[in-house]
Amino acid sequence: MSHKLQVGEMKAKYLTDKEIWGHFNYIFSSKSKNSTTYKFVLIKSILENLYNFNEKLEINYSTLFASFAKIYWNLVIHHNLNQINMTGKKAEVQKILLAVQSKYQIPNTLVFDKLSEELQVEIINKVKRKCKVNVMGAIYGDTACTIYDFDNQKEQLKLNSTFFSFMQRFQRVLNYLTNYHLALFLEKFNEKGDTTNLLLKVENVSRRSSLDQFYQVLSSYYNGKCFYCGKVIRKQHAHVDHFIPWSFVQADQLWNLVIACSACNLSKNDKLASKIFLEEIIDRNDKLLSIPELRKRGDMQVYTSKKLKDLYYYSRENGFTDIWTPKKIII
Numbered sequence: 079m080s081h082k083l084q085v086g087e088m089k090a091k092y093l094t095d096k097e098i099w100g101h102f103n104y105i106f107s108s109k110s111k112n113s114t115t116y117k118f119v120l121i122k123s124i125l126e127n128l129y130n131f132n133e134k135l136e137i138n139y140s141t142l143f144a145s146f147a148k149i150y151w152n153l154v155i156h157h158n159l160n161q162i163n164m165t166g167k168k169a170e171v172q173k174i175l176l177a178v179q180s181k182y183q184i185p186n187t188l189v190f191d192k193l194s195e196e197l198q199v200e201i202i203n204k205v206k207r208k209c210k211v212n213v214m215g216a217i218y219g220d221t222a223c224t225i226y227d228f229d230n231q232k233e234q235l236k237l238n239s240t241f242f243s244f245m246q247r248f249q250r251v252l253n254y255l256t257n258y259h260l261a262l263f264l265e266k267f268n269e270k271g272d273t274t275n276l277l278l279k280v281e282n283v284s285r286r287s288s289l290d291q292f293y294q295v296l297s298s299y300y301n302g303k304c305f306y307c308g309k310v311i312r313k314q315h316a317h318v319d320h321f322i323p324w325s326f327v328q329a330d331q332l333w334n335l336v337i338a339c340s341a342c343n344l345s346k347n348d349k350l351a352s353k354i355f356l357e358e359i360i361d362r363n364d365k366l367l368s369i370p371e372l373r374k375r376g377d378m379q380v381y382t383s384k385k386l387k388d389l390y391y392y393s394r395e396n397g398f399t400d401i402w403t404p405k406k407i408i409i
């Protein structure tokens with residue numbers, strides 16, 4: 079089968095865990111054609127968007143490739159890492175990004191989220207146009223045409239529901255596995271100097287440098303109190319906290335972010351807040367959804383309270399069993 083296939087339909091409805099593990103084993107093995115890092119970065123992009131799929135388990139390419147382009151910008155420009163298994167050559171995505179960098183004279187120090195919004199959109203569109211042709215058909219072929227439907231014309235992907243459930247249940251280990259294989263590839267085809275702390279670079283390649291833009295949105299609807307302990311906090315001491323830890327979701331969605339005092343934010347760290355806060359954040363999100371301009375946001379459009387409850391449940395299933403509560407709650 080050609081990896082340049084432009085439309086693909088799922089050839090199976092139900093997949094067992096064993097079959098899906100088999101597909102991942104194949105993708106990560108030397109049997110699969112991995113001349114570039116495309117497949118690893120597509121899997122990372124799907125994992126990062128797991129809670130951005132709609133109820134029919136569909137996602138548009140603009141959302142998916144926003145992650146894909148961001149990850150590549152940070153790997154190629156910020157970390158200077160080659161993405162193809164040949165020295166002296168460059169993967170298509172590298173050529174696109176290096177051309178943009180040179181056109182606007184952007185320094186290597188700038189991570190993707192520091193670029194202007196217009197420039198981000200320009201990069202996402204360029205990367206999407208070029209990479210969808212090679213990327214979408216490749217994983218589809220590697221997994222015996224079972225894990226998703228894709229249509230490069232409509233620019234839409236639809237996940238197999240058993241595959242989606244698998245990804246929810248094994249999200250954490252799939253993240254580790256993908257990062258590990260991506261780092262292994264990069265180590266082989268890069269100069270020694272660039273591969274220092276490689277796994278750490280790969281693990282953090284999706285992380286935003288600042289949550290300021292979310293603070294701006296949240297603070298307009300914020301009562302001046304810490305979401306967890308209720309303490310009145312001054313703006314300069316307010317932190318934006320991922321309710322479900324970032325290390326699990328690997329994404330920033332408004333419905334998963336709250337304003338917390340620094341004591342709560344620092345002591346909560348990578349832990350899951352106790353269940354009473356789950357009910358509270360669901361109420362908070364209902365309030366956000368009643369504001370017309372917030373309802374229009376991409377992340378809020380796909381939000382449902384069930385999604386957040388699922389995320390809470392699956393983060394526990396994935397090993398986030400250390401439950402946190404604030405020291406003292408002020409009512």
Ligand SMILES: [Zn+2]
Pocket residue numbers: 304305306307308309338339340341342343404
């Ligand atoms: Zn607090």
